[in-house]
Amino acid sequence: MARKGRSSVSAAADYIRIAGLHVSYDGVTPAVSDLDMTVAEGDFVAVLGPSGCGKSTLLHAISGVVKPQAGLIEVAGQPVGTGRGEHSVPIGYVFQDHRLLPWRTVAQNLAIVLRASGVSDDEIDGRIDRYLDMLHISDFRDTWPLRLSGGQRQRVSIARALAVQPAVVLMDEPFSTLDEVTARIMRQQLAELWQESGQTLVFVTHSIREALFLANRIFILTRGPARVFDVVQVSVARPRRYEDPALTELEAQIVEHVMDQWGYGPSSAGTEGT
């Protein structure tokens, strides 16, 4: 099903390199099994899969939150580390929920991760202003997160991820908890932000339309344990419209393609829910 199309990729083709990845939380049931994936520098890729297939686990492994049982993960030619305080490739992570420290103001939330990333005190304020401005939330610099709306909190979370100037930004269904209008605005802004920054971005979602709207390439995972079973190149020109008929057509093709693989096809009838 691989499609050819416009690609913005010109730098290192294997900026993120994952080979033979195997992750299991209990040592018995694999969450990710034998997963291979490469992402080029500056690329925007989406990871698409059904709920519970292991998409988040994949991001956890890339960020070093979980240690894989087997396999290789390299970002910018360096293996990712695990654990607090460990020196490794800087990674920005936007979680499904914002995960801001509610007892710290917006600026302090950014300052904490910037300090942990080794940014000097002189530079921190400027960096905070720059990224809050980029995400249109400068007015909330000294506000407690609890006083912000869901969309504003997620903007802060994105600003935090970008402010550390990471090698890669990982996003785990960041708009899934927002209302549809806010989510659309956020997607639009994210697409523009990526075009401006040229940041390498891995975006996990279970929404095919969202993946098509945002990404250059879509890695489709199996139902679980997670394994890449297809890669879709999205050739629709940017800036894209969410309602673009070309996206609708691609969405229909992908739905048809994954139906059987995700256990909703005719061959899976009778097995669903068992």
Added chain:
Amino acid sequence: MGLWAVVCGDRGHVTVERLTPLRQITGERRQRIQAFVVASLLALAVWQMMTFISGGWVPSLWRIFKALGADATTANTYAEMWITLRRIFITFAAATAIGVGLGVAMGLSRRVTVFFRPIVVMALAVPDIVYIIVAILVLGTDESSGLIAMVLALVPFVVNIVIGGVGARDPGLDEMSSVYRLQRLRYLVDVVAWQVSPALMAATRTCFAFSWKLIVLVEALSQPRGIGAQIYYSFRLLRPDHMIAQAILFIMVLRLIEAITFGPLERKLLGWMQ
């Protein structure tokens, strides 16, 4: 002109407020004041009834009031109170420091929990008087024996409350701090400590309340000085009015200390929740 009063708020803070005439107070506040007045009058009536029933062994309200006036104007009362307050402070500070340290360590480390859990459970079950008697038997009636006994009695309570707070922390914030590689100390200060702060406040208040009650008991049993010793002395001289008056004075001082220390601290630590 009107009347002014020092008011202890719900969260322990102290303010000076102009008293509003009762007819102008409405709603829930009026109900609270009415309930307080009714409960106080009822308690005083029950006490006076006990005076009649006991044939004078229970001192009348008037006798207590007179004793209160006499003790409140005696320098010795405050000298004894100071001795007790010093002991309370030492016990409270030691028990809080050890209890919080151990509680946080147990909440964060499974190994530490496995080792200390049975000890803490056993220590919680031991009656406080046993600690006091054993300490007197081992260390004599020296002041330090009582203090050590009290610290041993209080630490398990503090540990128990703190473990609960640490255990209930948000695992999402742990993941966030791991992704952004927060150093161990920063993680403890910026992520764990703030989440545990409500439990810490509860543990501190519990420790304070228990420490003064137990110190008074220790003083009555084994010390020649202190408010506890004075209360016991009044009891032996069959002066129950002075016994009660000294207890009331001491409680008033402690409530004031609690209000001017814990109140502002609580508002500072938990202000972000507002």
